[in-house]
Amino acid sequence: MRTELCDRFGIEYPIFVFTPSEKVAAAVSRAGGLGVLGCVRFNDAEDLENVLCWMDENTDGKPYGVDVVMPAKVPTEGSAVDIDKLIPQTHRDFVDKTLADLGVPPLSDDGDRNEGVLGWLHSVARSHVDVALKHPIKLIANALGSPPKDVIDQVHAAGVPVAALAGSAKHALRHVENGVDIVVAQGHEAGGHTGEIGSMVLWPEIVDALDGKAPVLAAGGIGTGRQVAAALALGAQGVWMGSAFLTAAEYDLGVRLESGRSVVQEAMLKATSADTVRRRIYTGKPARLLKSRWTDAWDAEGAPEPLPMPLQNILVSGAHQRMSESSDPSTVAMPVGQIVGRMNEIRPVADIVAELVEGFESASQRLNTIREG
Amino acid sequence: MRTELCDRFGIEYPIFVFTPSEKVAAAVSRAGGLGVLGCVRFNDAEDLENVLCWMDENTDGKPYGVDVVMPAKVPTEGSAVDIDKLIPQTHRDFVDKTLADLGVPPLSDDGDRNEGVLGWLHSVARSHVDVALKHPIKLIANALGSPPKDVIDQVHAAGVPVAALAGSAKHALRHVENGVDIVVAQGHEAGGHTGEIGSMVLWPEIVDALDGKAPVLAAGGIGTGRQVAAALALGAQGVWMGSAFLTAAEYDLGVRLESGRSVVQEAMLKATSADTVRRRIYTGKPARLLKSRWTDAWDAEGAPEPLPMPLQNILVSGAHQRMSESSDPSTVAMPVGQIVGRMNEIRPVADIVAELVEGFESASQRLNTIREG
Structure with a gap:
């Protein structure tokens, strides 16, 4: 499974995974995808610094990214x-x-x-960017769309591309005009901030609106290789996942129950x-x-x-x-x-990624059979 | 583009099109899909009878179906x-x-x-079934899920399969238990009655829940061949479309404007x-x-x-x-x-169908390129 994003990022599969857990992010990168660490939970820049040092030591030199939460307009804080x-x-x-x-x-x-x-405050999000750029990160994504222009310039000056989430073609176009390099097209199905338009309609709409100006990562509703195949069939250059890795075995945030699962994992499994x-x-x-x-x-x-x-x-x-x-x-x-x-069992990141790749291949072969009649 | 439904229905493409217009339904069947005429607008059984006679004369012997609106529980009328x-x-x-x-x-x-x-009343919907079964219809679909058991039996006795819309895996399973032959998995994106779950998540969920007990038609968000490819990659045996054919050139319902378009077409184009x-x-x-x-x-x-x-x-x-x-x-x-x-121009049914087929093929080839790296 190879698109131009694989060459651009030096990754094996065009699978980008947003996660608040550095354990999961590192495992995704080691498994051939791009782990993207969510920074919003770090109130203290020093905590993020320590975690990114850990990432540097535990990603086997594989690329990874970070995700910040920053509105384009600086709010009165x-x-x-x-x-x-x-x-x-x-x-x-x-x-x-x-x-x-x-x-x-x-x-x-x-x-x-x-x-x-605090992670939602602009000043704190900026400190995340400052800290992250001291590490060999390969991507900064912003969950709230385009970051402010000076932040985009700062990130670009460090040779790092910027990704931004969009829930409509209009927003996607605006992000690219603002200098964003990669658009994450986030359908209604997605977790977290999400718009009204379903992935099936939104993804190809954004692909067509951008018309090659920027690659599109498909987000919202992806948990299996079949859904990866659907995303790529619809014109995306890769997928952006989050939820499906919250039940990864490596996810270690939150209070543990006797089962060894965290409380939120227990809730999601059900x-x-x-x-x-x-x-x-x-x-x-x-x-x-x-x-x-x-x-x-x-x-x-x-x-x-x-x-x-x-x-x-x-x-x-x-x-x-x-x-x-x-x-x-x-x-x-x-x-x-x-x-x-579909998140009904705790699986290691490597197993989730392996299913995504195998499921994609099967789905693609299935389409060949249907095409050839 | 061929799935088992093509053989079962004697159609060229597994493209099922629900439409209130007999002109569109007939054109779909002639173009190699299965036109499904919506009956709810016929208050008078005789009007439906006349339209189905027209269908028989204008479908070149190609198969077609009808769609009724009938709750499983007979309401107090x-x-x-x-x-x-x-x-x-x-x-x-x-x-x-x-x-x-x-x-x-x-x-x-x-x-x-x-x-x-009246078309929403149970007695009227039953009259639609009675009238339709006198014609060589190949499918009766029910927009409100399983029809009552005696209606399913009546339709089956005539050798006609029954399709039912479902917005969740639970409903899909119940339909099949009730004797429904084909499930239309209708995602949140769809027009008309629709549930909360987006197509990207719903379609494979219903496919897996039915586990081969009944084929699944994917509905909600399909207007291009890429979306057909996505639906089939996700495990559907075919697609169920509606909206995208409302701007077909053959669609002749409603008041016409000077442009030659109907008022609703004008609204949808914008x-x-x-x-x-x-x-x-x-x-x-x-x-x-x-x-x-x-x-x-x-x-x-x-x-x-x-x-x-x-x-x-x-x-x-x-x-x-x-x-x-x-x-x-x-x-x-x-x-x-x-x-x-995506409905931005008036096109003949044959052109819409041709794009669905070509777009499916391109998307499938695109996945091959990505798979082969």
């Missing part, structure tokens, strides 16, 4: 105290009452309560493709999440409207942290795509 | 007068006021006002993939429609909640009729999928 004032007390009360109703225990140490937000919702409750912009008692609470009558970005994430960051430290799989706040219905 | 009583006056007032606000002219002859509903909404306002169940001033009115603050099926369709049937006789493309009530963004 202010201090944490200023932002806190913009959150209505009724919203805070709802969150507190919901956590109590759901039986989510308080944090063991309340001191870290509001830190969950879920069907119908068990996701697309809501503004995670960040203020629509994002697909695992359906849980937490998302149900926000859907219930009387729940407040989510706040705009970044206030909503600030509002719920303490709740996210409490839920992530709890051992109850029914109360998680976890971005995941509809492919969660 | 009552007379039109009884049902009318269940519709709140506030809803009627909203519809009247909206039509006035939008400048939709009254019907030239008010006598037909409520007839738009629309992008973002210009659809999925709402309960058409029938009472979620259906994807072209975004228009009519759908906007139902989204506006103060608009009532749509009624359950079949009441909502009864409520709006007069409005649908008025809008369908108006010459304003901005006020239409038209089911269409997200593929509408």
Whole structure:
């Protein structure tokens, strides 16, 4: 399985995997794809620095990338105290009452309560870029579309290409005009921030709109080699995956249960493709999440409207942290795509990648049989 | 392009096209696919009889099918007068006021006002089956899933297979248990009644759940040969299309503009993939429609909640009729999928089918190149 992106990045397969886990990212790169480490969880640039040093030592010299969360327009940021004032007390009360109703225990140490937000702040995302560029990274992706022009210039000056997520052809074109090198076409099925247009329609639409100006990575609904084949048949140059690697054996974030799985893995293993919702409750912009008692609470009558970005994430960051430290799989706040219905076992990254390659080959052979009649 | 369905149905390509237009259905069958005529618009069984006689004379002996709208559970039907009583006056007032606000002219002859509903009534759908079975039809599809058991038995006794739409693997399995022969896996992108799960995830999920018990037709988001290739790569035995043939040159329903196009065609040619909404306002169940001033009115603050099926369709049937006789493309009530963004020209059915075949072949060759590296 080889497209021009393989030569450009020095990878064996055009499989790009976004993951918050450095263990998974490194394993993806070692398996022949491009592991892309999500930086949003690093509040402290030094933590990211340490993890990227670990990546450098554990990727066998294979290429890897990083993913930041940075709006194109620099928001008025202010201090944490200023932002806190913009959150209505009724919203805070709802969150507190919901956590109590759901039986989510308080944090063991309340001191870290509001830190969950920092990765979403512009200044912190910029520090991620600064740190990452000191390492031999091969890609910086931005989950919120085009980064600001000076960041694109900074990354390009280091010889690193920039990828940006897009949920419409219009946004994809704008990203390329802004200097973005690779567009991740993120369909409605995807986990996290996602638009209305389904992958089947969106991917070829963006491929055609860009008309070769930039390669397209297909995202949203990919978990098997058949879906990789579909993506490449639709004109993508590669795939961008995330959810399907959350149940990788190497994924080691979050509280562990006795089974050895993390709480969120336990929740995802049980879920069907119908068990996701697309809501503004995670960040203020629509994002697909695992359906849980937490998302149900926000859907219930009387729940407040989510706040705009970044206030909503600030509002719920303490709740996210409490839920992530709890051992109850029914109360998680976890971005995941509809492919969660197919995530039914814990597998090593190498096995997931091997299936993607084999499944692609079988699907391609199947089309030959159909074509030849 | 040949799958086992080609042999089973005696068709050249596994392309099944649902359309309310007998002109389009016949042209699809002549072009090597299977035209499936939607019956819901025939209030009078005799009208359907006449149209099917026309089909018999204009399909060059090629196979065709019909599509009915029939819930599995027989609803308490009552007379039109009884049902009318269940519709709140506030809803009627909203519809009247909206039509006035939008400048939709009254019907030239008010006598037909409520007839738009009848095809959705169980007794009328049964009359469609009775009429259709007198013709050499090769398929009866049901847009609402499994038909009642006695209808399946009646159709099977005539040697005709039954297809049913499904938006989840659970429903697909139930259909097959009920005796349905072919499952149409309808992804979120599709026009008309559609579920939450995107085609990229839904199609292979239903293929795997059925595990060969019944072939799967992929529906939702297909308008080009690349999408046909994606569907077959994902394990479907064929494709089920609808929207993409609404801008066929042969489509002759509705009021014509000076351009020679119908009002709804004019509206669809202008629309992008973002210009659809999925709402309960058409029938009472979620259906994807072209975004228009009519759908906007139902989204506006103060608009009532749509009624359950079949009441909502009864409520709006007069409005649908008025809008369908108006010459304003901005006020239409038209089911269409997200593929509408690619419907940018009026083309003969034969050209659409030819592109599907050629596009499939190119996509399949593209995968070979990628596989061989």
